[in-house]
Amino acid sequence: MVHHSVSIGVVLSGDGATTVDSMLRAADVALYQAKQDGRNTMRLFHPDMQARVDVRSALEGRLRKGFADELLHVCYQAQVDADGRLMSAEALMRWNERDGSSVPPGDFIQVAEESGFIHTLGGWSLRTACEQMVKWRGRLPEGFRVAVNLSAPEFTRPDFPQRVLNMLAQTGAHGSELRLEITERTVVQDLRATVERMRLLMKHGIEFSLDDFGSGNSSLTFLQKLPVHEVKIDQSYVRRILHHPSDAAIVRAILAMCNALDLRVVAEGVETHEQWTRLLDDGCRHFQGFLFGRPQMSTPDPMTLVAARKVV
Numbered sequence: 001m002v003h004h005s006v007s008i009g010v011v012l013s014g015d016g017a018t019t020v021d022s023m024l025r026a027a028d029v030a031l032y033q034a035k036q037d038g039r040n041t042m043r044l045f046h047p048d049m050q051a052r053v054d055v056r057s058a059l060e061g062r063l064r065k066g067f068a069d070e071l072l073h074v075c076y077q078a079q080v081d082a083d084g085r086l087m088s089a090e091a092l093m094r095w096n097e098r099d100g101s102s103v104p105p106g107d108f109i110q111v112a113e114e115s116g117f118i119h120t121l122g123g124w125s126l127r128t129a130c131e132q133m134v135k136w137r138g139r140l141p142e143g144f145r146v147a148v149n150l151s152a153p154e155f156t157r158p159d160f161p162q163r164v165l166n167m168l169a170q171t172g173a174h175g176s177e178l179r180l181e182i183t184e185r186t187v188v189q190d191l192r193a194t195v196e197r198m199r200l201l202m203k204h205g206i207e208f209s210l211d212d213f214g215s216g217n218s219s220l221t222f223l224q225k226l227p228v229h230e231v232k233i234d235q236s237y238v239r240r241i242l243h244h245p246s247d248a249a250i251v252r253a254i255l256a257m258c259n260a261l262d263l264r265v266v267a268e269g270v271e272t273h274e275q276w277t278r279l280l281d282d283g284c285r286h287f288q289g290f291l292f293g294r295p296q297m298s299t300p301d302p303m304t305l306v307a308a309r310k311v312v
């Protein structure tokens, strides 16, 4: 069965649009808003919508220029085991302007997704991470992987698996050195197609991680049906684990469930010893957060990704 949804943008003459051209443009803006608001809905054009679109397209222009000017970098953040030893690293994009300011990925990734630029950006970050992995070889703990985040539009491209395999071939990185992080948002579109793609890439040794677990429309179906190796507990739970019993209970429930499903669990956003100790007591064995190391620019020695600190 095929399901269709309809999004409609409406503009009334008199809303500032005076020519056919400007009316069509305004209707397009309203249509865009309807899609943003979850599709299958209708939005009436309002001049504020235009202002938001203008801000976004200005940011997109700056992003494209910043990328061309090589102002974007890939940083790496350590993931550690229960003893605080380096186990993997997550590749995270950074955009540092020449004036010293920076734009957080939380702001520009979405703009890149909406404009399609994410395909260029994502391909570049995957390539950079694979090249880094090859450079680090010989200095890494057994089983080390570099984890790369994927956006929904990248993952849903029909040629995505081939793009990844080409990247491995071109850079010399192995599938067994790569982990791809997807979120619930990445997979909501077509579960069956997602699973097929994942299985294809897994045949080449690639692992999958379900990022930000618990932050979106968490569905147990995902946990059951997706062939992921790892689940990352969203940092919002870790942040509140010591003071909010319901967050602590959810963390324990995720750990118990994943343990039963034989999935590795990584707690994200661990900032204090107290949080770490609590997570260890609850049975968590893998961690990522400022306590162990902040994201760092490419470094010749991967072991320095873990901050020098007394392990308790």
Ligand code: C2E
Pocket: 077, 091, 092, 093, 104, 105, 106, 109, 122, 125, 149, 150, 151, 181, 211, 212, 235, 268, 269, 270, 271, 288, 289, 290, 291, 295
């Ligand atoms: P994410 O994949 O969940 O990455 C973890 C985020 O948490 C990173 O934010 C990291 O800097 C931050 N973080 C790590 N430890 C701590 C901590 O102890 N405390 C706090 N407060 N934060 C911590 P960042 O780098 O700003 O990235 C935000 C999001 O942007 C990422 O969330 C990911 O969804 C997206 N992103 C970043 N790089 C890429 C990329 O190359 N491709 C795609 N598609 N998305 C990316």
Ligand code: MG
Pocket: 090, 149, 181, 211
């Ligand atoms: Mg991630």
Ligand code: MG
Pocket: 211, 212, 232, 234, 235, 268
């Ligand atoms: Mg995350």
